[in-house]
Amino acid sequence: MAFVWTIVALVVVLALCWRFLGAYMVAVYEGRVRWLAKVERPIYRVIGADPQAEQTWKRYASSVIVFSAISLLISYGIFRLQEHLPFNPEHMPGVEWHTAWNTAVSFVTNTNWQSYSGESTMSYLSQMGALAVQNFVSAAVGMAVAVALIRGFSRRGSKTIGNFWVDLVRGTIYVLLPIAFVAAIVFISQGALQTLAGHAEVGNALNGASQTLPRGPIASQEVIKQLGTNGGGFFNANGAGPFENPTGLTNFLSIVLILCIPVALTYTFGKMVFSVRQGVAILAVMTVLFGGWLTMTAVAEQQGNPALAETGMSQPLGNMEGKETRFGALSSSLYNVTSTQTSTGSVNSAADSYTPIGGMAMLTGMMLGEVSPGGVGTGVYGILMFAVITVFIGGLMVGRTPEYLGKKIQAKEVKLAALGVLVMPITVLVLTAIATAVSAGKAGPLNAGPHGFSEILYAYTSQTNNNGSGFGGLSANTPFYNVTGTIGLLLGRFAIIIPALALAGSLAEKHVVPTSLGTFRTDKPMFVGLLTGVVLVIGGLTFFPAVALGPIVEQLSHGMFW
Amino acid sequence: MLLDLRRAITASIVFFVILGLAYPLAETGIGQALFNHQANGSLTANGSERIGQTWDGPQWFHGRADGDDPTATGGSNLGPRSKELLDKYRERIAGLEKEGVTPHQDLVSASGSGVDPDISPDAAYAQVPSVAKARGQSDDKLRALVERHVQGPQFGFLGASHVNVLELNEELATLR
Numbered sequence: 058m059a060f061v062w063t064i065v066a067l068v069v070v071l072a073l074c075w076r077f078l079g080a081y082m083v084a085v086y087e088g089r090v091r092w093l094a095k096v097e098r099p100i101y102r103v104i105g106a107d108p109q110a111e112q113t114w115k116r117y118a119s120s121v122i123v124f125s126a127i128s129l130l131i132s133y134g135i136f137r138l139q140e141h142l143p144f145n146p147e148h149m150p151g152v153e154w155h156t157a158w159n160t161a162v163s164f165v166t167n168t169n170w171q172s173y174s175g176e177s178t179m180s181y182l183s184q185m186g187a188l189a190v191q192n193f194v195s196a197a198v199g200m201a202v203a204v205a206l207i208r209g210f211s212r213r214g215s216k217t218i219g220n221f222w223v224d225l226v227r228g229t230i231y232v233l234l235p236i237a238f239v240a241a242i243v244f245i246s247q248g249a250l251q252t253l254a255g256h257a258e259v260g261n262a263l264n265g266a267s268q269t270l271p272r273g274p275i276a277s278q279e280v281i282k283q284l285g286t287n288g289g290g291f292f293n294a295n296g297a298g299p300f301e302n303p304t305g306l307t308n309f310l311s312i313v314l315i316l317c318i319p320v321a322l323t324y325t326f327g328k329m330v331f332s333v334r335q336g337v338a339i340l341a342v343m344t345v346l347f348g349g350w351l352t353m354t355a356v357a358e359q360q361g362n363p364a365l366a367e368t369g370m371s372q373p374l375g376n377m378e379g380k381e382t383r384f385g386a387l388s389s390s391l392y393n394v395t396s397t398q399t400s401t402g403s404v405n406s407a408a409d410s411y412t413p414i415g416g417m418a419m420l421t422g423m424m425l426g427e428v429s430p431g432g433v434g435t436g437v438y439g440i441l442m443f444a445v446i447t448v449f450i451g452g453l454m455v456g457r458t459p460e461y462l463g464k465k466i467q468a469k470e471v472k473l474a475a476l477g478v479l480v481m482p483i484t485v486l487v488l489t490a491i492a493t494a495v496s497a498g499k500a501g502p503l504n505a506g507p508h509g510f511s512e513i514l515y516a517y518t519s520q521t522n523n524n525g526s527g528f529g530g531l532s533a534n535t536p537f538y539n540v541t542g543t544i545g546l547l548l549g550r551f552a553i554i555i556p557a558l559a560l561a562g563s564l565a566e567k568h569v570v571p572t573s574l575g576t577f578r579t580d581k582p583m584f585v586g587l588l589t590g591v592v593l594v595i596g597g598l599t600f601f602p603a604v605a606l607g608p609i610v611e612q613l614s615h616g617m618f619w
Numbered sequence: 620m621l622l623d624l625r626r627a628i629t630a631s632i633v634f635f636v637i638l639g640l641a642y643p644l645a646e647t648g649i650g651q652a653l654f655n656h657q658a659n660g661s662l663t664a665n666g667s668e669r670i671g672q673t674w675d676g677p678q679w680f681h682g683r684a685d686g687d688d689p690t691a692t693g694g695s696n697l698g699p700r701s702k703e704l705l706d707k708y709r710e711r712i713a714g715l716e717k718e719g720v721t722p723h724q725d726l727v728s729a730s731g732s733g734v735d736p737d738i739s740p741d742a743a744y745a746q747v748p749s750v751a752k753a754r755g756q757s758d759d760k761l762r763a764l765v766e767r768h769v770q771g772p773q774f775g776f777l778g779a780s781h782v783n784v785l786e787l788n789e790e791l792a793t794l795r
Binding site: 186246308368385406412 | 729789
């Protein structure tokens with residue numbers, strides 16, 4: 058019953074975010090918000106950006122790539138040199154080259170896949186100055202690309218799609234930083250750590266226990282990891298750790314922080330294309346998919362753990378292996394589904410120990426391309442590419458040149474959208490096939506049988522979708538997994554961003570065709586159904602065979618253990 | 620391209636200063652000033668209230684089947700059809716039964732953090748008879764003790780009901 062109220066509260070809070078944060082973001086990206094102008098203007102001066110100047114899609118894309126490349130080099134440098142830098146009370150040594158490389162790429166691409174354990178690898182400077190900074194700016198990059206694509210739809214006969222540097226700065230200081238600043242204080246009040254002191258040594262005379270407690274500036278990083286749909290934990294346990302996610306309230310706030318920007322961006326989209334109903338249609342698709350996957354997971358986790366059931370023990374609390382008592386099976390399912398339907402990837406419970414169907418829900422949530430509602434920015438530009446394909450299919454059915462939001466969708470747009478949609482499945486399947494064929498790949502899984510295959514498939518699905526969650530049993534901190542994973546990370550980010558920006562550029566130049574009786578309305582239930590179907594069919598057709606070898610076999614193998 | 624390079628470098632420096640230093644340090648200042656106890660790890664004389672510990676023997680309430688090592692957090696990562704997990708469950712159930720404790724799913728399963736400080740109220744009540752026997756206390760007194768320590772769901776609807784094992788055992792130790 059408590060869980061029903063959790064869902065009700067979540068819907069109410071997100072509805073408010075959708076309306077007000079969504080409208081606020083319209084104003085931010087149109088340059089009408091100025092309450093931090095005293096910070097904003099000097100930044101433009103220092104970086105030499107003119108807030109009035111606009112960029113073509115090619116200039117926009119090259120700015121995205123150059124900025125990401127520099128971010129990557131700086132982060133890599135900080136990890137490698139952390140032992141010589143300040144804020145390192147526990148004297149962490151420099152990070153190994155392949156781990157540092159994978160981690161730098163992972164955080165710059167908004168993935169936060171972590172092959173390392175935070176508590177035993179990273180100095181406070183690496184956490185604050187590299188990881189948390191990338192949590193902010195990689196999210197702001199995603200939002201900037203989404204806004205640029207939306208401008209493509211809303212502008213007419215325009216050569217330009219905005220200015221990357223201005224969008225980057227505005228998203229960071231007007232949206233991400235203020236929300237994170239307030240949320241971090243709530244997290245600290247609940248018991249999330251925020252200290253620069255090193256480990257604490259504690260003992261207990263009652264039971265003779267002694268423990269070393271790693272600490273750090275956690276709350277400030279925790280909130281932006283959620284808000285920016287990044288997901289990388291300060292500690293290995295991520296959102297399951299009591300120092301990161303101490304209470305039911307922080308758990309709920311984490312879910313709200315993850316979902317608020319992706320959901321609100323559908324309002325921003327609708328407003329910017331002059332029809333909020335268009336945004337509602339997109340949000341409806343996201344909600345249907347999210348609801349389906351949440352139900353699947355919650356029901357599966359209520360069934361209990363198959364291994365514990367084999368011993369004959371009753372499990373009124375559901376499957377609690379890998380779950381925290383203070384959250385319970387339902388709130389854990391909600392958190393992990395939220396995290397894998399966005400590009401977040403933080404977990405408050407061990408994904409590897411979910412029931413076969415629960416694990417499949419997380420895996421397939423990512424396989425649909427993370428559009429329900431997807432990451433900050435990435436969700437909106439992802440689903441808009443699906444929408445282009447949907448109107449194309451709709452156009453084929455009636456034999457008419459398709460339009461979306463008044464723009465004619467022609468061969469070029471369909472090709473770009475198809476490229477953006479297909480890069481991910483191809484990369485995931487090829488990398489998984491390689492890893493299951495070579496010994497360095499086969500050495501990775503902790504679990505035997507089909508679950509071991511699932512661990513590998515999950516790793517590449519997560520990295521290529523820039524999600525970052527993992528079936529944690531995989532020993533991924535090896536040169537093989539770190540380097541091959543990086544391929545997925547980079548393709549999953551930039552081989553989708555570049556087509557998205559090219560699409561924006563191509564659309565911005567077009568003029569609007571007047572609506573007629575023959576126009577396929579994209580703000581009606583028919584379109585919602587068709588778009589949902591397209592997302593499901595593309596994901597289903599590409600991934601069903603692979604999923605059948607992992608979670609489905611596992612689910613059907615009653616009484617078998619590996 | 621060169622212009623982009625210059626902008627990327629200066630922007631990265633600006634963001635490093637604002638987001639990588641000013642923001643976390645300001646939060647640290649606020650946290651230390653307003654919520655000093657929480658910001659430093661909720662430390663008490665007997666360890667952190669937030670971090671689980673291992674309690675051996677029938678005279679204590681037991682927590683989750685965790686390693687309780689805060690320097691190596693995380694779950695078991697064993698899959699739902701893992702033979703190793705099944706063997707561990709059988710071993711833990713046998714161990715508890717040998718101690719005279721009624722096994723409960725919380726006491727044989729590992730958490731997600733590996734340092735879960737809590738168990739469900741049912742898991743605490745299940746241990747009342749064995750703890751009472753070991754300490755020579757009445758069941759009723761211990762049941763009342765557990766009842767006093769049941770927390771959550773927070774605000775009545777966030778998360779699940781739980782009992783903090785450290786706080787429970789601390790008060791247990793003072794019972795005469």
